[in-house]
Amino acid sequence: QVQLQESGPGLVKPSETLSLTCTVSGDSISGYYWSWIRQPPGKGLEWIGYIYYGGSTNYNPSLKSRVTMSVDTSKDQFSLRLSSVTGADTAVYYCARESSSQFDYWGQGTLVTVSS
Amino acid sequence: DIQMTQSPSSLSASVGDSVTLTCRASQGISIYLNWYQQKPAKAPKLLIYAASTLQSGVPSRFSGSGSGTYFTLTISSLQPEDFATYYCQQSYNPPFTFGPGTKVDIK
Numbered sequence: 117q118v119q120l121q122e123s124g125p126g127l128v129k130p131s132e133t134l135s136l137t138c139t140v141s142g143d144s145i146s147g148y149y150w151s152w153i154r155q156p157p158g159k160g161l162e163w164i165g166y167i168y169y170g171g172s173t174n175y176n177p178s179l180k181s182r183v184t185m186s187v188d189t190s191k192d193q194f195s196l197r198l199s200s201v202t203g204a205d206t207a208v209y210y211c212a213r214e215s216s217s218q219f220d221y222w223g224q225g226t227l228v229t230v231s232s
Numbered sequence: 233d234i235q236m237t238q239s240p241s242s243l244s245a246s247v248g249d250s251v252t253l254t255c256r257a258s259q260g261i262s263i264y265l266n267w268y269q270q271k272p273a274k275a276p277k278l279l280i281y282a283a284s285t286l287q288s289g290v291p292s293r294f295s296g297s298g299s300g301t302y303f304t305l306t307i308s309s310l311q312p313e314d315f316a317t318y319y320c321q322q323s324y325n326p327p328f329t330f331g332p333g334t335k336v337d338i339k
Contacts, residue, residue, distance in 0.1 A: 151328075161276065161319060161330040176327040177233075210275055217323035218266045218281035225275050 118142040120211050120223035127229050128205075134198040134228055138211030145169050145192045149214040152185065152196045154207040155225075162207075166214060167194055201230045234258055234322050238331035244339040249310045253334045255303040255320035264324035267296055267305045270333075271316045279318075280305065310336075 124136035138150065152164040165175035167185040175183045179198070187194040198205060208227050212219040235258035245251050255265065263283035268276035278287045280296040283303055293308045307314055315338055320331040 160332050161321075163326075163328040163330070166326075174326045178327070214323075216281070217264055218278055218287075219268075219276070219321070220278050220281075220287070222275035222277075 118213065118221045120213065120221055122209060122211050122223045122226040124226060124228070126227060127231060128201055129232050130202055130230055131200055134201050134205060134209075134230075135195065136209055136211075136226065136228070137193050137195045138223055140192040140194075140213075145187065145189055145194065150187070150194045151212045151214050151219060153210045153212055153219070153222075154205075155210070156204075156207045164196065164198075164209075203230050206230045233327055234261060234325060234329055236320055236322055236329050236331035238318075238320060238334050240334060241332065242335040242337065244337055245310055246339045247310055247312060250306065250308045251310060251336065253305045253307075253318055253336075255298075255305070255331050257301045257303075257322055257324075260300045261322045261324035263299050264322055265296075265298065265303045266321045266323060267294075268319045268321065268330075269314075269316045270319065276319060307336075312338075 119141045121139045128134045146169045149166045151166040167173045182199045184197040206229050208225040210225045211223045213221040237256045239254045265283045267280040270276040279290050284296045295306045317333045317335045319333045
């Protein structure tokens with residue numbers, strides 16, 4: 117059974133950089149696209165972007181200038197960095213596996229609050 | 233970006249009812265449409281992909297249909313565990329976009 121687990125600080129100060137890591141277990145990270153998706157409290161879902169295990173990326177244009185994703189296949193991990201955060205970036209951040217154009221496995225989500 | 237809309241935004245129904253949720257895309261997306269169920273404080277769960285294919289382990293009371301710009305999710309004989317929010321998502325073109333959701337609650 118594939119499992120994903122997000123990790124990282126739950127509190128980030130405005131203007132700083134949010135950093136999260138997703139650890140994949142139960143299967144190799146190879147061969148798939150891996151996405152980050154976020155959900156502000158009480159609101160809907162927003163796709164942030166994906167990274168392929170080989171390292172290619174595709175980011176949501178709405179966030180592209182602030183997003184960097186990376187992958188470490190030796191650790192079966194991939195990461196998200198979102199710079200210059202504001203209160204609008206407060207959300208539950210999910211990592212998810214994309215398989216044949218659908219998100220079939222998700223992490224449990226981690227709440228990141230942007231506040232001084 | 234492809235915009236996704238869902239209707240209704242919420243509905244109340246009883247156990248045993250059949251309900252149909254609607255999702256529309258701002259442009260044709262063939263059958264690149266997925267449905268997710270989300271319960272409070274939980275991650276979304278994939279129910280249906282490619283418009284009408286049931287994800288493994290999902291009960292057969294869930295069914296999906298549609299292509300192009302119009303899609304539906306039908307839940308026949310609602311069960312207590314089906315009360316949740318349902319999102320559609322297009323995977324036709326990045327940026328992948330979700331609908332705003334339909335909340336199904338107990339009448």
